[in-house]
Amino acid sequence: MAIQLNDVRFAYPEAPNDCVLNIKSWSVSDQEHVFVHGPSGGGKSTLLNLLSGMLDANAGQVNVLGQRLDSMGARQRDHFRANHIGYIFQQFNLVPYIDAIDNIQLAHQFSNQQSLSDEIKSLLSSFHIPQSEWHKPVGRLSIGQQQRIAIARAMINKPELLIADEPTSSLDHNNRDNFMSELMAMVSEHRVTLLFVSHDMSLANYFGRTDAFSEINTSGEHN
Amino acid sequence: MFFRLAVKSLLNRKGSIMLTIMAMAVSIFVLLGVEHIRGQSKQSFNSTVSGADLIVGARTGSMNLLLYSVFRMGSPTNNIDWQTYQNISANPKVAWAIPISLGDSHKGFRVMGTTTDYFTYFSYGKKRQLSFSKGKPFEQVFDVVLGAQVAKKLNYTLGANIILAHGLGKTSFSMHDQSPFKVVGILAPTGTPVDQTVHVSLQGIEAVHIDWQQIANMSGGAVSQKQIQALELELEPKTITAFMLGLTSRMNTFRVQRDINNYSNEPLTAILPGVALAELWQMMGLLENTLRLISGLILVAALLGLSAMMLASIRERKYEIHLLRVIGAPPWFLFFLVELEALLVSFVSMLVGITGLYLSLLIAGDVLSTDFGMHIGLNILSFNNVLFLLLVAGSTVIAAAIPSFMAYKSASIGR
Known part of the structure; x- marks a missing residue:
């Protein structure tokens, strides 16, 4: 199993009685491509932060790629995230004032793996980023290009799990289709488990499995 | 990265x-x-004066003596007798003595009467001696040696005739405009009050003060070499303002200082310039x-x-x-x-x-x-x-x- 959650509860420390997540049982198998849809503000990002180890669950088992995140320390989780999980957001995926190569290099820096700049360059080429754009601060590139570099950045450490949090929301229709086909090709090629979260149901046809967030998280029903 | x-x-x-x-x-x-x-x-x-072991003046505070003798600031309380200077400098423990006579000015710069020993023994900084950028020490009554800044500010060159005034103001009432002093030397810059001083011989200072116009008039306006030589004998100084002493051995400094402070003919003060400088800086x-x-x-x-x-x-x-x-x-x-x-x-x-x-x-x-x-x-x-x-x-x-x-x-x- 790539992801296995059992009896997971989470509330932010500022509002300990307001249970944001309450998940009885939910799992994703290896190399599965899962689309999770639901309205914004429903706790989707919180779930993703739990899975990446940015947040720590109050109770329950969080099993990601065969490791128990809930029993790890903060430093171990940072390390685990750098080495095993790729992450793409809706926006602010890149440090705007450094160039594409540095952005990818930076992501690489926190992992244990050895890689060459050749690898970065071939990644950028495979995402159709022209060589002339490699050394510009990414803040000056188009949003479409930035999101494609974000995939490259998320893939540089060869993660087993890729988490995408509304990555297409800031793209127009054309860019969105390009982005999706490049993303899907990339995850298939590298045999990566993909967890894709969005409110845009029209993206569901790219995926083999579609879950409604409201079915995963039962916190709303109990409180 | x-x-x-x-x-x-x-x-x-x-x-x-x-x-x-x-x-x-x-x-x-x-x-x-x-x-x-x-x-x-x-x-x-701290480097305004370095060679002298003692500075001697009329009985006064050490700060005051230091200020007027070294920095040419303020006024001396009293003069000391020429005989006293000669007695003390004849002491076998004394290697050299530089008399200083102050009280006159030239266009705002202090005029200091001294002897040629000043150019030989006075030192500043790390025992650096005075050197001439132009000319030579004064030899005759009306010879003048300028500090570097005086020459620069007033635009004087060798051979220039200048007038010395009695008193310290820039516009003194008693201008001795008949005294034909002549620039014979200009000192190299030192960064000390020496740069702002007009140096003449002690006889020169006396000459400013005696009514020597009569002598000039008698000889029909021109002063002959002979007359000047005659004048020099007459111009033996009666008093000076202060003097600096170099001792044969530093070991004797305190002993000589005590002797001077107890000098019976006249009340005197002797100070160690290094100590007085440090005290002044502390203020x-x-x-x-x-x-x-x-x-x-x-x-x-x-x-x-x-x-x-x-x-x-x-x-x-x-x-x-x-x-x-x-x-x-x-x-x-x-x-x-x-x-x-x-x-x-x-x-x-x-x-x-x-x-x-x-x-x-x-x-x-x-x-x-x-x-x-x-x-x-x-x-x-x-x-x-x-x-x-x-x-x-x-x-x-x-x-x-x-x-x-x-x-x-x-x-x-x-x-």
């Missing part, structure tokens, strides 16, 4: 960073400038510390500005911090990133401040030495100033701790 990220992050915020650097650079400029000029002026102050200690305090406070203000600027940037960089966390940066990475940025700002400020100070001293050096008689060296990085720079770096780390901790904290929450 860490370093590159910090540099590029700073470049990305050029505007506010530039202003912060300016503020820090100005404060470092002031801090180092005050310290440098303080050190330099102390050095030049300026309060001013020194005030200047240091002010420059320190300016630095604190600049550092607070740096801290505030960094703190504001943390809020701006919320997404960036979150992103760095997601790609695996531990919280301490963000703490040190902000600290490194602050240190970089501080180092650039130091460079700008030091360069600015160096250039200012280079440009202002000429004005300072001709108008204020201050010789300021260009070696800014003294031990003290390097210590100050390290202190600035240390304070930067402390001042940046608050924004760095905020970055660390916002990283830990992870939302």
Whole structure:
């Protein structure tokens, strides 16, 4: 199993009685491509932060790629995230004032793996980023290009799990289709488990499995 | 990579960073400038007189004697008898003596009567002797040797005829405009009050004061060589203002000082110039510390500005911090990133401040030495100033701790 959650509860420390997540049982198998849809503000990002180890669950088992995140320390989780999980957001995926190569290099820096700049360059080429754009601060590139570099950045450490949090929301229709086909090709090629979260149901046809967030998280029903 | 990220992050915020650097650079400029000029002026102050073992004048306070004999400031309380000078300088423990006779001026510069021994024995700084940039010591009654600044300010060259006035004002009522003094020598700059002094022989001083116009009139306007020689005999000084002594052995200094202080014919005071200089400088200690305090406070203000600027940037960089966390940066990475940025700002400020100070001293050096008689060296990085720079770096780390901790904290929450 790539992801296995059992009896997971989470509330932010500022509002300990307001249970944001309450998940009885939910799992994703290896190399599965899962689309999770639901309205914004429903706790989707919180779930993703739990899975990446940015947040720590109050109770329950969080099993990601065969490791128990809930029993790890903060430093171990940072390390685990750098080495095993790729992450793409809706926006602010890149440090705007450094160039594409540095952005990818930076992501690489926190992992244990050895890689060459050749690898970065071939990644950028495979995402159709022209060589002339490699050394510009990414803040000056188009949003479409930035999101494609974000995939490259998320893939540089060869993660087993890729988490995408509304990555297409800031793209127009054309860019969105390009982005999706490049993303899907990339995850298939590298045999990566993909967890894709969005409110845009029209993206569901790219995926083999579609879950409604409201079915995963039962916190709303109990409180 | 860490370093590159910090540099590029700073470049990305050029505007506010530039202003912060300016503020820090100005404060470092002031801090180092005050310290440098303080050190330099102390050095030049302490080196105004170095060869003399004792300075002797009429009974007075040691400060007063030092001020009028060495710095040509204030007025002597009383003169001493020429016979007294001769008695004391005849003491076998005395190697040399330089008589000083003050009280006259030339266009605002003090005129000092002395003997040619002055050019042989007087020394300043690290035992440096007076040297002539032009001409030679005075030989005759109406010969004049100018300090470097006097010559420069009044535009005098060798052979110029000048008029000496009785009294100290620039426009004295009793102008002795018949005394035809002639410039025979100009001293090299020393950075001491010597530069602002007009030197004549003791006989010259006497000549200013006697009514020698009659002699001139008798010989039909022109003064013959013979008359001048006759005059010299007549011009034996009756009194002098003070004198400097060099002893054959330093071991005898206190003994000779006691003997002079107990001199029975006339009340005298003998001082050790080094001790008196140190005492005088100590009186300026309060001013020194005030200047240091002010420059320190300016630095604190600049550092607070740096801290505030960094703190504001943390809020701006919320997404960036979150992103760095997601790609695996531990919280301490963000703490040190902000600290490194602050240190970089501080180092650039130091460079700008030091360069600015160096250039200012280079440009202002000429004005300072001709108008204020201050010789300021260009070696800014003294031990003290390097210590100050390290202190600035240390304070930067402390001042940046608050924004760095905020970055660390916002990283830990992870939302």
